[in-house]
Amino acid sequence: MAEKGGPPPYYPDLSTEQTHGGPVSKPPPYSDPSGISLIVKAADFAARRHRSQKRKDHRGTPYINHPAGVAYILTSEGRVTDPVTLAAAYLHDTVEDTKTTIEEIEHEFGPEVRKIVEECTDDKKLHRDVRKALQIERAPGNCAQTKLVKLADKLYNLRDLERATPVGWDKRRVKEYFKWSKEVIAGLKGTNEELEIALDDVINRNL
Ligand SMILES: Nc1nc2c(ncn2[C@@H]2O[C@H](COP(=O)(O)OP(=O)(O)O)[C@@H](OP(=O)(O)OP(=O)(O)O)[C@H]2O)c(=O)[nH]1
Numbered sequence: 617m618a619e620k621g622g623p624p625p626y627y628p629d630l631s632t633e634q635t636h637g638g639p640v641s642k643p644p645p646y647s648d649p650s651g652i653s654l655i656v657k658a659a660d661f662a663a664r665r666h667r668s669q670k671r672k673d674h675r676g677t678p679y680i681n682h683p684a685g686v687a688y689i690l691t692s693e694g695r696v697t698d699p700v701t702l703a704a705a706y707l708h709d710t711v712e713d714t715k716t717t718i719e720e721i722e723h724e725f726g727p728e729v730r731k732i733v734e735e736c737t738d739d740k741k742l743h744r745d746v747r748k749a750l751q752i753e754r755a756p757g758n759c760a761q762t763k764l765v766k767l768a769d770k771l772y773n774l775r776d777l778e779r780a781t782p783v784g785w786d787k788r789r790v791k792e793y794f795k796w797s798k799e800v801i802a803g804l805k806g807t808n809e810e811l812e813i814a815l816d817d818v819i820n821r822n823l
């Protein structure tokens with residue numbers, strides 16, 4: 617039960633979610649100035665929301681490998697330790713690719729994480745060409761934390777393309793993705809030197 621006057625409790629929909637047996641919004645029973653609990657909660661939330669999705673490679677890699685890898689690129693290569701940015705990295709595709717709403721993200725993770733996830737979310741109702749053009753147009757106006765997540769997202773996806781061609785993609789489509797990514801990245805630059813050098817490397821190898 618919610619405490620009197622407090623926010624209503626959020627219970628996961630057990631018919632559609634694999635559960636660990638507890639409510640999603642249960643706060644940790646201790647204070648956590650490190651922010652680690654926010655990151656762990658985001659990892660758990662993303663894993664459950666993406667649980668039935670696969671990457672487009674021939675092996676059918678679990679989709680969650682991608683957001684987990686984006687978060688790891690940020691810590692291991694970008695040297696990012698900001699919990700809000702790392703939580704958003706785990707969550708960055710939940711609204712675009714699952715039934716998760718942006719309001720739910722705000723309710724569970726707060727307004728700062730919401731802003732980053734929102735800026736990482738393409739409107740899938742728009743035509744693909746329009747979505748892709750909007751990413752190029754909007755990149756320079758994104759906040760610094762969003763730029764970090766987007767740089768790591770592109771780095772993961774470009775390395776993934778180098779590793780394995782998605783099912784149904786031909787060489788031309790792969791090249792187009794590299795060319796388009798280069799344009800998006802141009803608008804994200806001046807944010808993190810290590811990530812930008814790594815992106816230049818993968819792009820130069822493939823264009
Ligand atoms: N390289 C690669 N990408 C895969 C694979 N499986 C799924 N994806 C996802 O596909 C998206 C890129 O493919 P597109 O065809 O351009 O995207 P679309 O689905 O939005 O039209 C990325 O989405 P995104 O993360 O939202 O990024 P964005 O490219 O849309 O910005 C990426 O995460 C895979 O095996 N390899």
Ligand SMILES: [Mn+2]
Pocket residue numbers: 682708709769
């Ligand atoms: Mn992504």
